[in-house]
Amino acid sequence: MSAQAPSLRERQRSRTRADLVNAALTVLARRGLEASTVTLITQAAGTSRATLYAHFPEGRSQLLLEAYELLGHRVLEAAKAHRAGAEDWAGRIRASLVAMLELASEREIGLFYNVSGPQLVGRGARGIGSSTTRRTIADELELARFRGLLAEGVDPEATAALLVGAIREAGIDAALEPSSAASRLAAFDGLLRGLAVR
Template sequence: MSTGSSVSDAPRTARERRREQTRRELVEAARAIIDDDGVDAVSIERLVAAAGVARATVYAHFPEGRDEVLRAAYDETGRVLLAHARASAADLRSWQDRVLHYARTMIEFSASPTTGRFYSVSGPALVGFREAGGAGSRGYREDIASFLEQARTDGDLRADADPAALAVLLSSSLRDAGIAAATDPSSAERYIAAVGLILDGLRTTAAARSGR
């Protein structure tokens, strides 16, 4: 009789844990190099030196070499960005403040010259187009959709608003704003202010009048 467990529920072996740890260390080494010197500085030789592993170890974990490491670093960078947005938004009261905070987090991060530029400009070109986007993009869409859905339920968002569709449009626009901010960091505040105006337009008339 089945116990309802699966193979994935089984405890990981010591070898599996070591493998996962080595993979994480290689990804973090790539991210550190990008943060210090930009994506062009990432090479197998530099990864070997930074992570303290053999060249063969890199290829054992990333058979496609540098490009595969960079794809993993891109996804991890998205997860870090999303975690930062979530942690800081938890104490904000209104849906509008939360969405605007997510926008600020994305755009200001993208304006940084190394990691931000990698996430907004060079990273997407390296990983190629993916319909669902990376971990950060998916998380942004899901979180913004949940904020908007709750706002509509509370009567703070226009009743004819489609939270899921708006989340796609907003998150896509934030990526474009991030690209612009990566090219011209001084433009970041303009785009953040523009997001605020868009959100103002989505509020219900009653909510806008009361200043909620």
């Protein structure tokens, strides 16, 4: 039994919601978080405040949370594309940092995703980007360990948690100072080399 196609009204509702989220990201990229007001976002989306609140009853914070989640999915998709071209386990882990540095090259978006956005998710919770990246890295390390490619005593779960933290910090640094991206990538490569069997 196939699922029923969404109605025209449901498709329009989804499109309007997506337009609002994309408008929020556009305003964030141009103006930064503090200046990303409901007025500017609705102007960028070509809609009204009433429409925004109809889709996001909690207002700006709910809209920004959805924008944060969308960025998480974008980072994951970019990392997946980079992993496809990687030659080994270290390259597949490195792909997550490369994707983060690409996002961080948009200063305000990089700061929002790495600094402000996590506050929207709340303490003790992780966004889709961090939790999926952590799982992906842990799986990659576990497979490398199984194949005898990791140094003795490397704990895949604990190491994945630390590497995700390193990725987030590199994203913050690169958003604040774009010229730091190359040195953060080189340092991350050094961490990965240190995990390998010698």
